[in-house]
Amino acid sequence: MTxxxxxxxxxxxxxxxxxxxxxxxxxxxxxxxxxTTVPTxxxxxxxxxxxxxxxxxxxxxxxxxxxxTKEGITARPAVVVxxxxxxxxPAPVGLDSADFVFEEVIRxxxxxxxxxxxxxxxxxxxxxxxTWPSDPRNLPVLHALVASRGGPQKFTNVLSSTDGxxxxxxxxxxxxxxxxxxxxxxxxxxxxxxxxxxxxPANPLAPPNMLPFQETGLSLxxxxxxxxxxxxxxxxxxxxxxxxxxxxTGGWLRAGLSVPFTNLTVLIMPYRDVKTSNHxxxxxTAEVFGDGEAWVAAAGLSVKCTWSRKGAFGASLxxxxxxxxxxxxxxxxxMMYAPSGTTVAVA
Numbered sequence: 001m002t003x004x005x006x007x008x009x010x011x012x013x014x015x016x017x018x019x020x021x022x023x024x025x026x027x028x029x030x031x032x033x034x035x036t037t038v039p040t041x042x043x044x045x046x047x048x049x050x051x052x053x054x055x056x057x058x059x060x061x062x063x064x065x066x067x068x069t070k071e072g073i074t075a076r077p078a079v080v081v082x083x084x085x086x087x088x089x090p091a092p093v094g095l096d097s098a099d100f101v102f103e104e105v106i107r108x109x110x111x112x113x114x115x116x117x118x119x120x121x122x123x124x125x126x127x128x129x130x131t132w133p134s135d136p137r138n139l140p141v142l143h144a145l146v147a148s149r150g151g152p153q154k155f156t157n158v159l160s161s162t163d164g165x166x167x168x169x170x171x172x173x174x175x176x177x178x179x180x181x182x183x184x185x186x187x188x189x190x191x192x193x194x195x196x197x198x199x200x201p202a203n204p205l206a207p208p209n210m211l212p213f214q215e216t217g218l219s220l221x222x223x224x225x226x227x228x229x230x231x232x233x234x235x236x237x238x239x240x241x242x243x244x245x246x247x248x249t250g251g252w253l254r255a256g257l258s259v260p261f262t263n264l265t266v267l268i269m270p271y272r273d274v275k276t277s278n279h280x281x282x283x284x285t286a287e288v289f290g291d292g293e294a295w296v297a298a299a300g301l302s303v304k305c306t307w308s309r310k311g312a313f314g315a316s317l318x319x320x321x322x323x324x325x326x327x328x329x330x331x332x333x334x335m336m337y338a339p340s341g342t343t344v345a346v347a
Contacts, residue, residue: 053330061119062206063099064262065213065330068119077166078118078144078207079196082129085111086256089187094125095259097193100210103336104134104286105271108237114138117193118207126190127183131159131169133274133285134337140164140312143205145196147176149189152276164313168199210315210335211265214327220296221303221320221327228302228346231264231295236341245300251331252297262331264297267307267316271339286337294318295344298329302346 053060058068068074078099085092085103087110095101095115102114112129130151136158139146148169150156160167170177176195180188214220231243231252243264246253251260269292273282291308296318305326309316316335318326338344 061099062209063116063118064332065209066119073119075204075206076118076197077200077204078116078142079193080139080142080144080146081115081117081125081191081196082131082135082146082148083113083115083125084127084129084187085113087111089127090183091258092127093190094122095257097122097125098259099332101261101332101334102138103334104132105235105337105339106132106283106285109239116142116144116207121193123192123194124190125192126180127187128170128177128189128191130186131155132283133158134288135159136162136165137312138286138288141210141315142207144207145199147191147196149186152280154275154277162312166199166201168196173199208315211263211318211328211333212325213330214299218327220298220301221305222322222324224305224321225301225303226346227300228297229300230347231266231297231302232345232347233266233336233338234343234345235339243297250300252334254334261334262298263328263333264295265318265328265333265335266295266338266342266344267318267335268293268338268340268342268344286339288316288337292340295346296326296328297346298327304344 053065053067056067058071059074060066061068061073083092087107097117097120098115099118100116104112106112112132114135128147128149131148133155135146140162143164145166145168146159150169150171156169156171159165168176170189177189177191180190229245232240234240241254243252243254246260249260251262252264253260269290270287271284272287273284275282289309289311291306294305294307296303296305303320303326305318305320307316307318320326
């Protein structure tokens with residue numbers, strides 16, 4: 001566990017490194033109401049890393065750090081679609097267009113994804129999942145349009161009233177969704193970015209980058225990084241899930257999925273039970289605020305580190321053993337919220 005004093009110091013280090021490295025990191029270090037003092041004379045780690053990206057006519061996509069491919073991308077909001085994965089659901093569609101994916105365990109061998117689309121459009125996304133208590137806690141930092149299948153009234157009420165979220169769920173914008181007659185409920189609802197973007201509000205906000213990117217002289221970590229070709233994640237009570245380096249892209253590919261991701265991060269955290277209604281059952285959800293152990297894998301390396309997060313308008317700060325923020329490669333990122341007791345092995 002990270003002590004409060006260490007979190008404060010590391011948050012300041014993250015801001016200082018971001019300013020010096022040229023990456024906007026305000027949302028990665030604290031919530032929007034903080035007034036952290038930024039040091040001006042931090043020593044920078046010296047290491048081999050991917051160079052900075054040169055400016056392009058359309059700017060840089062904030063969530064991937066890569067050149068935007070068309071006009072208007074950098075100014076539009078993100079779209080987040082809750083999706084089902086595993087647990088009897090059909091193969092997910094649309095992951096190849098996602099910039100960032102949050103994975104949450106909902107029951108044994110079943111997952112719910114908070115899938116973030118921004119730099120690319122997706123013609124078909126699904127199967128769309130119910131909203132969960134983690135949505136209004138995890139997603140406000142993105143200022144996104146959030147699409148879900150619906151869910152218990154208790155949860156949908158909170159989602160629709162949460163600052164930083166534009167609710168475009170099925171119950172609110174049903175015209176943006178289609179039903180797949182070949183699939184059974186609850187795995188039969190699909191959508192697309194083209195169907196959701198018309199509901200963009202006036203004066204939208206683009207998403208921040210969720211993690212700092214590698215720059216020339218700044219690699220994954222200042223200490224502890226090891227060459228890695230395979231990451232094995234074992235959730236208590238489940239068979240291991242293995243991520244391996246993809247020979248075509250150099251990214252990370254999970255067995256059973258067809259889409260590689262440039263970066264893989266695992267944040268180990270407690271889960272809590274939440275009642276679906278006053279007299280109903282309960283579900284379990286990730287406790288996304290707090291601190292704990294983490295792993296980050298990028299560009300053929302991995303490092304064991306720690307994470308901390310204070311609130312809904314700040315992203316998780318992930319730091320290495322030296323107290324410096326880890327830096328991912330430019331590209332797409334998969335972030336797993338792993339329940340306490342999960343083990344991670346690298347090879």
